[in-house]
Amino acid sequence: MNEEAQVNASWLPQDYSHAEGGAAENVTAAVSSLVPVVDTEPELIVNPWDIVLCTSGTLIACENAIVVLIIFHNPSLRAPMFLLIGSLALADLLAGLGLVINFVFAYLLQSDSAKLVTVGLIVASFSASVCSLLAITIDRYLSLYYALTYNSERTVTFTYVMLLVLWGGSVCLGLLPVTGVNCLRDESTCSIIRPLTKNNVAVLSVSFLLMFGLMLQLYVQICKIVLRHAHQIALQHHFLATSHYVTTRKGVSTLAIILGTFAACWMPFTLYSLIADYTYPSIYTYATLVPATYNSIINPVIYAFRNQEIQRALWLICCGCVPASVSQRARSPSDV
Numbered sequence: 001m002n003e004e005a006q007v008n009a010s011w012l013p014q015d016y017s018h019a020e021g022g023a024a025e026n027v028t029a030a031v032s033s034l035v036p037v038v039d040t041e042p043e044l045i046v047n048p049w050d051i052v053l054c055t056s057g058t059l060i061a062c063e064n065a066i067v068v069l070i071i072f073h074n075p076s077l078r079a080p081m082f083l084l085i086g087s088l089a090l091a092d093l094l095a096g097l098g099l100v101i102n103f104v105f106a107y108l109l110q111s112d113s114a115k116l117v118t119v120g121l122i123v124a125s126f127s128a129s130v131c132s133l134l135a136i137t138i139d140r141y142l143s144l145y146y147a148l149t150y151n152s153e154r155t156v157t158f159t160y161v162m163l164l165v166l167w168g169g170s171v172c173l174g175l176l177p178v179t180g181v182n183c184l185r186d187e188s189t190c191s192i193i194r195p196l197t198k199n200n201v202a203v204l205s206v207s208f209l210l211m212f213g214l215m216l217q218l219y220v221q222i223c224k225i226v227l228r229h230a231h232q233i234a235l236q237h238h239f240l241a242t243s244h245y246v247t248t249r250k251g252v253s254t255l256a257i258i259l260g261t262f263a264a265c266w267m268p269f270t271l272y273s274l275i276a277d278y279t280y281p282s283i284y285t286y287a288t289l290v291p292a293t294y295n296s297i298i299n300p301v302i303y304a305f306r307n308q309e310i311q312r313a314l315w316l317i318c319c320g321c322v323p324a325s326v327s328q329r330a331r332s333p334s335d336v
Contacts, residue, residue: 004172009329025258046107049282049283049286049290050103050106050107051103052095052286052290053099053102053103053286053289053290053293054099054100054103056096056290056293056297057095057096057097057098057099057100057102057293058096058100059096059098059297060092060093060096060099060293060296060297061097061100062096063092063095063297063300064090064092064093064096064296064299065093066182066300066314067085067089067218067300067304067305067310068086068089068090068093070304070310070313070314070317071085071086071089071310074313075193076162076309077309077310077313080155080156080158080159081136081139081143082138082309082310083159083160083163084132084135084136084139084159084162084163085136085303085304085307085310086308087132087133087163087166087167087197088133088136088148088299088303088336089299089304090128091125091126091129091131091170092125092129092296092299093292094121094124094125094128094279095122095125095126095129095296096296097121097125097271098118098122098125099122099123099293100277101118101121101310102115102118102119102122105118112184112195115194115195116177116182116195116298117178117186117198119177119282120174120175120176120177120178121174122174123173123174123176123177123196123204124170124171124173124175125170125174126176126292126296127169127170127173127204128167128170129268129295129296129299130208130211131166131168131169131170131211133215133262133299134166134214134215135159135162135163136210136221136303137215137218137219138162138218138270139159139162140222140315141218141221141222141225142155142158142170142216144222144225144226144229145225151316160325172187176200176308177195177196177200181197182195182197183196183197183201183278187278190278191273191276191277191278192272192273192276192277192278192280192284192285193273193289194278195284199246201273201274202273202274202336204273204296205270205271205273205274206274208266208270209270212262212263212266212267215259215262216259219255219258219259221254222255222281226252227252227256257302258302260276261302262295263314265290265291265292265294265295265298266292266295268288268291268292269288269289269291269292272284272285272288273288294328
């Protein structure tokens with residue numbers, strides 16, 4: 001009964017031609033004489049997870065392209081903070097383009113060379129994105145800890161050095177698969193993302209965990225500084241205790257959202273890539289990789305569109321004016 005239920009690609013039972021012998025051949029000949037033969041190309045089966053990644057890449061590219069254009073076309077947005085935000089947006093923009101290009105190449109240009117280039121672009125872009133987040137955290141810490149000397153030429157020089165180091169290191173990581181550090185010749189060394197090797201992915205994952213630990217430590221210090229500054233401002237202006245607590249709680253909540261979002265997006269994929277290899281089901285890789293891409297969707301909302309100067313520039317581009325609620329809003333200790 002089970003054998004009769006099995007069918008082949010032509011929707012005929014597999015055992016039909018074997019069990020009936022010549023009768024099956026007669027039936028086949030009769031059907032072929034009545035139905036015209038049409039040459040059809042094999043259908044291209046698209047993985048739904050790849051469609052999700054391509055959609056995320058498109059949204060990432062469009063969203064971060066707006067931030068890059070705003071910062072590039074406004075000479076007033078050249079402070080170290082905006083340079084780092086622009087670096088983050090550019091990295092996420094390239095990551096989004098990498099996801100889209102990878103989707104196109106995977107189904108239209110199926111070659112190992114194209115795979116190496118696109119995977120290298122994605123690795124370099126996401127590495128630059130995570131490093132830019134760390135650089136922004138360092139910049140925020142320095143702007144609070146050295147508030148009096150922050151706006152000096154020394155800070156600008158330090159910012160350019162950070163950008164040079166983070167982009168140089170990210171490009172080197174992206175070039176590793178292209179220069180031969182891949183698993184194309186030995187499948188047993190493949191990681192959950194082909195053609196990256198297990199050692200390559202392990203280095204990326206451990207580096208991420210170290211950077212996350214450094215960011216966590218810096219944000220703890222930032223919280224302490226924000227609480228201390230808010231308390232001093234409250235004493236100087238004789239604020240009520242409730243106002244003081246509301247302000248400081250908002251600042252701490254903002255930092256918790258920033259760090260929590262970053263960890264929630266990247267930590268599942270990082271931990272999974274350390275314990276898994278190419279033999280694991282690919283659905284687990286997709287299920288952890290897709291949330292990681294969402295971090296690049298959230299980054300412009302957290303770091304760019306919440307900034308008052310960028311909001312003003314965006315209003316000027318879209319409407320030609322700046323609402324009074326945006327232009328007159330004062331910066332509070334929670335805006336960190």
